[in-house]
């Protein structure tokens with residue numbers, strides 16, 4: 001399916017500014033205007049192309065959509081998402097340079113293809129006005145170290161859009177009906193003259209909808225949706241890791257056209273602990289003993305996830321060595337248990353009494 005290149009039709013680059021586009025159009029339009037080329041079929045065709053190109057490229061919104069479409073075509077997709085059908089309402093006044101789908105040929109088909117999809121959720125290729133599952137949401141939650149280790153319940157406050165209950169999502173105050181737009185008399189497009197030409201544009205007052213909401217819903221101000229914060233109770237499985245995701249089925253954005261709500265994914269961030277460091281399911285901490293204890297061996301109390309336990313430090317333990325408390329690490333919901341590793345820091349006394357000095361001297365001479 002060939003794509004019309006509006007940029008080359010006007011002879012401008014893809015990065016051309018509004019002024020460049022307008023200048024290029026004026027120059028070409030003068031040259032190929034039907035009045036100046038009576039009976040010339042080629043000039044007429046060319047003039048139509050120029051007008052069409054200008055109609056799209058001179059309108060910021062249409063140009064953005066056109067660029068997106070080109071981008072999508074280049075990437076090999078049939079269509080790009082996020083198009084607002086209200087923008088391309090087609091031409092009404094066919095005089096001069098009006099714009100319509102038919103004039104676009106293949107590209108026009110592509111546009112109408114897109115427009116048959118959900119207005120607000122056009123990114124779901126191949127779907128139409130059928131009920132759709134709501135959008136997925138990801139929400140990040142920070143939990144204390146201990147909660148991640150032991151598991152348990154936590155509550156989260158999730159802000160999300162919900163259909164306004166008062167107007168059922170229509171945006172109109174219940175009991176009122178939208179009125180035909182006075183600017184375009186309900187057609188959704190207006191004729192704008194520029195020099196000798198008339199253009200059809202989406203109506204700025206009703207944004208191409210054809211009617212206006214004269215009594216906006218008092219609850220949502222006419223948006224049709226409200227932002228609501230919901231408090232959810234969440235079960236945190238025992239041993240959950242930092243960065244893990246919990247799926248909460250049906251707690252995402254509201255469904256479309258009666259479809260079910262989307263899912264909510266909870267990204268779990270585990271807060272650091274002041275004493276323990278966790279790596280996988282293993283826990284690391286350190287303990288301080290003095291050089292005599294290291295040399296002779298000792299038993300010291302050590303904090304673990306299970307409370308305080310007694311660590312046996314064997315005689316001759318070297319500074320910086322690591323001792324293992326088997327199975328004292330994180331116990332996961334799956335039944336795995338990590339270990340607790342204790343790094344032994346050995347301190348050397350900074351001051352010694354005369355008696356201690358003498359004993360160490362005796363120790364040194366006994367060694368040699």
Ligand SMILES: [Zn+2]
Nearest residue numbers: 164167217220
């Ligand atoms: Zn409302």
Ligand SMILES: [Zn+2]
Nearest residue numbers: 181184203206
């Ligand atoms: Zn209007």
